[in-house]
Amino acid sequence: MSIEKDLFKLKPIAYTTMADQVENHLREYIIKRSIKPGDPIPKETEIAQALGVSRNVVREALSRLRMLGMIESRKKRGMILTQPDVMKGLELIIHPTILDEHVRKQLFELRLVLEVGLGDLLFRRKSEEHLKKLDAIVEREHKATTQIERIRCEVDFHSTLYEMAGNETLKRFQDILMPVFEYVVEYESKLDHTSVGSVTHADLVKILYSNNAEAYPNAMRKHLMPHLDHL
Amino acid sequence: MSIEKDLFKLKPIAYTTMADQVENHLREYIIKRSIKPGDPIPKETEIAQALGVSRNVVREALSRLRMLGMIESRKKRGMILTQPDVMKGLELIIHPTILDEHVRKQLFELRLVLEVGLGDLLFRRKSEEHLKKLDAIVEREHKATTQIERIRCEVDFHSTLYEMAGNETLKRFQDILMPVFEYVVEYESKLDHTSVGSVTHADLVKILYSNNAEAYPNAMRKHLMPHLDHL
Structure with missing residues (x-):
C-alpha cells in the first residue's frame, strides 16, 4: 500500500487545548497517586512549573474540576480532592x-x-x-x-x-x-x-x-x- | 427575635467565582432563548461586553461547557450548541x-x-x-x-x-x-x-x-x- 493511501487511513487528530491536556494530566495524577477525598493536591504554581505551562492554563483546568465538584479550596489547606457528587x-x-x-x-x-x-x-x-x-x-x-x-x-x-x-x-x-x-x-x-x-x-x-x-x-x-x- | 439571632440563621454565601457566574448566565441564556443543537451562540467578545467581564473569564466559562460537550467550535461558523452526550x-x-x-x-x-x-x-x-x-x-x-x-x-x-x-x-x-x-x-x-x-x-x-x-x-x-x- 502506498504511503498516500496509508495517510488517508489516519484518523484526524482530536482538537485538544492546553487546558484539556492539563486536565487529563491532573486526572491521571489523582488516580495513579491514589489520592483520596480530603487529601491535598498540588498548588497551581507547582502544577504550572511541573508541566511547563502558564498559570492561566492550569487555572482553567482546575476550574473545570472545581465545577464538577472534584476539588475544593480550603482555607490554609489549599486545594483538596473532595468526595464528588457523582451525579453533578x-x-x-x-x-x-x-x-x-x-x-x-x-x-x-x-x-x-x-x-x-x-x-x-x-x-x-x-x-x-x-x-x-x-x-x-x-x-x-x-x-x-x-x-x-x-x-x-x-x-x-x-x-x-x-x-x-x-x-x-x-x-x-x-x-x-x-x-x-x-x-x-x-x-x-x-x-x-x-x-x-x-x-x-x-x-x-x-x-x-x-x-x-x-x-x-x-x-x-x-x-x-x-x-x-x-x- | 433579635437581629443577631436572625443573622446566624442565614446560610453562608456559596463561594462563586466570576467564571461560575458567567457559566450560569450562559446556561440560562441557552434555555431561555430556546437555543437548539446546531444553533450558534454569541462570540467570546460579545459575551464579555454584554456581561461586563474580561474575556479571560468568558473563556474559562466556555471552556467548561466545551469540556461537557455542550458547545463546539466550527470553522467559519464560530461556536454552536451541540447535542450533548448526556453521560459525559x-x-x-x-x-x-x-x-x-x-x-x-x-x-x-x-x-x-x-x-x-x-x-x-x-x-x-x-x-x-x-x-x-x-x-x-x-x-x-x-x-x-x-x-x-x-x-x-x-x-x-x-x-x-x-x-x-x-x-x-x-x-x-x-x-x-x-x-x-x-x-x-x-x-x-x-x-x-x-x-x-x-x-x-x-x-x-x-x-x-x-x-x-x-x-x-x-x-x-x-x-x-x-x-x-x-x-
Whole structure:
C-alpha cells in the first residue's frame, strides 16, 4: 500500500487545548497517586512549573474540576480532592429543551427500567411513614378534578417510591431526570387516548404493604404498560 | 427575635467565582432563548461586553461547557450548541478509586435495579445474533477453569444484556459504571463463600429465547439474589 493511501487511513487528530491536556494530566495524577477525598493536591504554581505551562492554563483546568465538584479550596489547606457528587456532571448537562427527541426517549426508557427493578430496595427499606405518604397521594388522586392535579399526583407517587428506595444516588438521578419525565407525561397527556395501566397506584400500594416482593416487578410492568407499549 | 439571632440563621454565601457566574448566565441564556443543537451562540467578545467581564473569564466559562460537550467550535461558523452526550459529565467524575465505599455501594444497587427492570427492552429488541452471543458466553463459562475467566464471562454476559436492550444512553451508563461493578465483583469473589444465585446464566438465556417477558424480572432477581442479600 502506498504511503498516500496509508495517510488517508489516519484518523484526524482530536482538537485538544492546553487546558484539556492539563486536565487529563491532573486526572491521571489523582488516580495513579491514589489520592483520596480530603487529601491535598498540588498548588497551581507547582502544577504550572511541573508541566511547563502558564498559570492561566492550569487555572482553567482546575476550574473545570472545581465545577464538577472534584476539588475544593480550603482555607490554609489549599486545594483538596473532595468526595464528588457523582451525579453533578449529569445535572450540568441534562435539560429537556436541549435534548433531542431521541435522547429524551432513551432517558424515559431508563426510567421505566428503573421503576420495574426498584422492588427489592423498596421492600427492604419501606417504612410506615412512606406507605402513609403513598396512601395520601392515592387519596388526593381520587379527588383530583383536573389533568394538572392528576399529573402532579402521578409525579409525586413515583418520586415517593424513589425516596423509599433509600439510595441517595438513585434519588438524585431521578430528580435530575424529572424534567424529562414531566415533559413526556405532559406530551402523552395531550394524546387523545388517556391510556391507564391495568394496575393502579392503589394496587401498587397494596403490594408494598404486603411482603410479596415477587409480585412487585410484574405489577409495576402492568402499571407502566401504556408507556411500555409506546416503545 | 433579635437581629443577631436572625443573622446566624442565614446560610453562608456559596463561594462563586466570576467564571461560575458567567457559566450560569450562559446556561440560562441557552434555555431561555430556546437555543437548539446546531444553533450558534454569541462570540467570546460579545459575551464579555454584554456581561461586563474580561474575556479571560468568558473563556474559562466556555471552556467548561466545551469540556461537557455542550458547545463546539466550527470553522467559519464560530461556536454552536451541540447535542450533548448526556453521560459525559458522569464519565468525567466516576472512577472507583475516588469514590467512597458508600457511593460505590449505591451505584452497585443501581445496577441491580437496572438489570431486574431490563426485561421489556430485551424482549422488544432481542435478535438471533444477541441470543447466540449469550449462548457462546455460557459455553465459555462452563469451560472456565480460573476465577478470572469466570469473572470475565460474568461481565461479558451482563454487558451483552445491556447491548441487547438497544438503548445507547443506558449502555453508556453501564459502560461508565463498569469499573465500579468489576470492583465489587472482585471484592465479593474474595469472600469465602462463592454464592451463586439459584437461576443461572443458562436459565436466563432460555427465558430470553422464549417470549415469556413476565418470567424475566423474578428470574433475574433470583440470579442476583446473592448480591441482593448483601444489601
